[in-house]
Amino acid sequence: MLSELLNERHLPSLFTMNDGRTADTPDLWRERRRELIDIFSREEYGCTPEAPKSVSGVIESRDDERAFAGKAVWERVRLTFDTPRGPFSFPFNLLIPKGQEKAPVFVHIAFHAAVPDEYLPAEELIDRGYAVATFCYTDVTADSAEMDKLAAMYPRDDKTGWGKIGMWAFAASRILDYLTTRPDIDAARACVTGHSRLGKTALWCGAQDERFSMVVSNDSGCSGAAVSRGKVGESIERITTVFPFWFCGNYRAWSGREAEAPFDQHMLLSLIAPRRLYVCSAHTDTWADPTSEFLSCAAASPAWTLLRVPGLIASDAMPERDVPLMEGGICYHVRTGGHFHSRTDWNWHMDCRDRYRL
Numbered sequence: 001m002l003s004e005l006l007n008e009r010h011l012p013s014l015f016t017m018n019d020g021r022t023a024d025t026p027d028l029w030r031e032r033r034r035e036l037i038d039i040f041s042r043e044e045y046g047c048t049p050e051a052p053k054s055v056s057g058v059i060e061s062r063d064d065e066r067a068f069a070g071k072a073v074w075e076r077v078r079l080t081f082d083t084p085r086g087p088f089s090f091p092f093n094l095l096i097p098k099g100q101e102k103a104p105v106f107v108h109i110a111f112h113a114a115v116p117d118e119y120l121p122a123e124e125l126i127d128r129g130y131a132v133a134t135f136c137y138t139d140v141t142a143d144s145a146e147m148d149k150l151a152a153m154y155p156r157d158d159k160t161g162w163g164k165i166g167m168w169a170f171a172a173s174r175i176l177d178y179l180t181t182r183p184d185i186d187a188a189r190a191c192v193t194g195h196s197r198l199g200k201t202a203l204w205c206g207a208q209d210e211r212f213s214m215v216v217s218n219d220s221g222c223s224g225a226a227v228s229r230g231k232v233g234e235s236i237e238r239i240t241t242v243f244p245f246w247f248c249g250n251y252r253a254w255s256g257r258e259a260e261a262p263f264d265q266h267m268l269l270s271l272i273a274p275r276r277l278y279v280c281s282a283h284t285d286t287w288a289d290p291t292s293e294f295l296s297c298a299a300a301s302p303a304w305t306l307l308r309v310p311g312l313i314a315s316d317a318m319p320e321r322d323v324p325l326m327e328g329g330i331c332y333h334v335r336t337g338g339h340f341h342s343r344t345d346w347n348w349h350m351d352c353r354d355r356y357r358l
């Protein structure tokens with residue numbers, strides 16, 4: 001039974017505030033939300049700098065005739081914003097389906113700059129009326145300890161300074177800044193998404209940036225959707241050994257001490273309430289641990305309830321494979337197969353967006 005499994009994890013309470021009060025009203029939840037963001041900033045992902053005052057985009061090329069058989073406009077945009085050490089810029093691809101006044105959009109945090117890509121079925125998205133703004137994460141900063149590009153533009157301390165996940169998440173928010181200025185994009189219907197390490201990134205981005213009406217994490221696993229307490233596969237110890245630069249320096253202190261941490265990943269998910277959250281697992285992806293991803297959704301759900309929106313609507317068991325749960329504010333599926341951002345996943349994300357006009 002799910003409820004028994006959940007009890008065994010002994011997850012920290014979403015609602016117990018730092019001073020012992022219980023956040024049991026929407027107003028107190030606003031305060032608690034702030035506390036939780038501070039905890040994740042200090043202990044896991046590092047502190048996010050203030051957003052720049054303005055962001056500008058230059059369209060470097062535009063194809064409005066041939067792209068995707070003439071069904072879309074394809075722009076290559078260079079985004080620029082101010083940082084404490086001068087202007088920083090990075091490129092992204094913007095695909096906009098024709099035939100709508102304003103298109104809902106996916107902000108896709110991508111492993112590659114290519115369009116389409118094995119993880120990005122661009123034509124399928126266009127055919128279903130979704131725009132996509134996709135950027136390659138290493139155009140923002142290297143996926144290594146090297147503090148290049150965006151990382152070089154801000155002072156950073158070793159303990160609480162942002163890690164790479166925080167930087168990629170920040171970049172996704174800057175794209176949304178720009179998209180809000182575009183008359184052809186419906187920025188009120190913006191969904192941030194990514195796979196695996198970039199699914200972790202999408203969650204941290206959407207947790208902080210409430211302008212995203214929907215957040216999708218695909219196979220994000222450890223330090224993403226999956227709770228760390230009782231998790232199988234990857235652990236905090238392992239992830240902070242192999243990828244310490246994804247996080248702030250403090251995170252490592254929790255390796256092997258998950259049970260003592262004042263946080264776990266269901267609290268990250270709770271920060272997305274009452275907006276739509278869609279967590280996706282793949283059934284052979286034991287490294288990410290589908291059970292811990294799903295339990296995390298169940299444990300985050302009371303935050304939606306507090307805000308008077310149904311959270312996870314599921315029976316008291318692990319969901320069947322390939323049967324997406326889309327009734328509540330938290331959606332979930334476990335897809336047959338392995339670690340991959342597949343068309344099947346994307347189609348279900350789009351079904352969910354269609355259904356709720358997100």
Ligand code: GCU
Nearest residue numbers: 195196197198220221222234
């Ligand atoms: C590694 C890492 C995971 C990560 C994955 C990926 O497997 O251990 O935490 O999600 O890479 O990004 O593909």
